[in-house]
Amino acid sequence: MHSFLLQSLFPFLLIASFLSINVKLSLCQDDAQFTNCGSSINCGGVGNISYPFYGVNRATYCGQPGYEVQCLNKVPVINMKGLSFRILEMNSTTTPRTVTVARLDYWSTICPPTFVNTTLNFSLFDYGSGYTNMTFYYQCNINNIGLSKQCNISNTVSTVFYVPFPTVNQPSYVSCTDEVIVPVYTAAAEAIVASQTTVSDAVNRGFPLELQINTDQCNKCEESGGRCGLNTTTNSGFSCFCRDQAYATICYETTNSIQPGGGGGGGGGSGGTFVPCHSLVNYTFGTPSYFR
Ligand SMILES: *[C@@H]1O[C@H](CO)[C@@H](O)[C@H](O)[C@H]1NC(C)=O
Numbered sequence: 708m709h710s711f712l713l714q715s716l717f718p719f720l721l722i723a724s725f726l727s728i729n730v731k732l733s734l735c736q737d738d739a740q741f742t743n744c745g746s747s748i749n750c751g752g753v754g755n756i757s758y759p760f761y762g763v764n765r766a767t768y769c770g771q772p773g774y775e776v777q778c779l780n781k782v783p784v785i786n787m788k789g790l791s792f793r794i795l796e797m798n799s800t801t802t803p804r805t806v807t808v809a810r811l812d813y814w815s816t817i818c819p820p821t822f823v824n825t826t827l828n829f830s831l832f833d834y835g836s837g838y839t840n841m842t843f844y845y846q847c848n849i850n851n852i853g854l855s856k857q858c859n860i861s862n863t864v865s866t867v868f869y870v871p872f873p874t875v876n877q878p879s880y881v882s883c884t885d886e887v888i889v890p891v892y893t894a895a896a897e898a899i900v901a902s903q904t905t906v907s908d909a910v911n912r913g914f915p916l917e918l919q920i921n922t923d924q925c926n927k928c929e930e931s932g933g934r935c936g937l938n939t940t941t942n943s944g945f946s947c948f949c950r951d952q953a954y955a956t957i958c959y960e961t962t963n964s965i966q967p968g969g970g971g972g973g974g975g976g977s978g979g980t981f982v983p984c985h986s987l988v989n990y991t992f993g994t995p996s997y998f999r
Pocket residue numbers: 752753754755800
């Protein structure tokens with residue numbers, strides 16, 4: 708009799724137990740913000756572009772305002788004060804975090820259509836160490852003031868002079884229509900002077916920028932297993948996205964927290980006490996309560 712009852716109920720119990728497991732597993736699903744902020748920006752194979760950057764595959768709440776990245780022709784680009792910079796590399800292990808960027812208008816050319824000085828939004832970035840201000844002089848009243856190349860400006864061939872390191876005294880008789888400062892790595896500037904690299908290659912190597920964020924705050928969040936992001940309540944400031952929810956600083960242990968049970972379903976199973984996700988599967992499979 709007992710075994711007959713068990714036999715006839717078996718299919719139902721099987722379904723019920725699967726439903727019950729599914730209900731409980733759904734409680735274990737990682738927080739969407741935690742999941743979405745887990746990957747770096749996927750653009751042109753430039754790796755490791757992560758917090759405080761957002762855009763492309765990273766939701767707005769995975770970064771901080773102003774650090775939006777666009778993917779243009781497989782190039783990660785950030786815009787700042789009317790200039791576009793391509794991100795060549797990000798290093799999140801430095802304090803503060805750093806990126807190497809290059810001006811998009813000077814990419815593989817030193818003859819851009821318009822002449823604009825490099826300017827930063829200093830509330831977002833500052834210059835890193837190991838760079839120098841290379842200066843380009845366009846349309847000068849003299850033919851020889853040092854290193855030079857030819858440019859086509861308004862369909863006219865004209866000489867552009869470049870000075871890898873800032874000069875102390877520029878002769879007063881030299882006058883140029885345009886002067887543009889483009890930072891390069893000091894090592895690249897030295898390589899130009901030593902004729903070991905071309906000016907365009909030096910510019911293409913970019914220059915270092917430090918991110919103006921609270922690095923310590925983000926590192927602590929990540930060390931606790933979280934992912935750094937934006938406080939979505941206030942749409943400003945920091946939040947630490949953790950497996951279970953967002954916290955203001957770091958992820959907390961949830962093992963001891965009591966939460967309302969998600970409906971035991973069917974018969975038996977767990978009661979109203981929250982069971983930590985990692986032991987839930989074992990708990991459900993390991994307690995054949997239907998057959999007791
Ligand atoms: C990302 O960073 C890690 C650790 O710093 C490094 O080993 C890896 O090469 C980087 N990946 C890319 C694509 O730059």
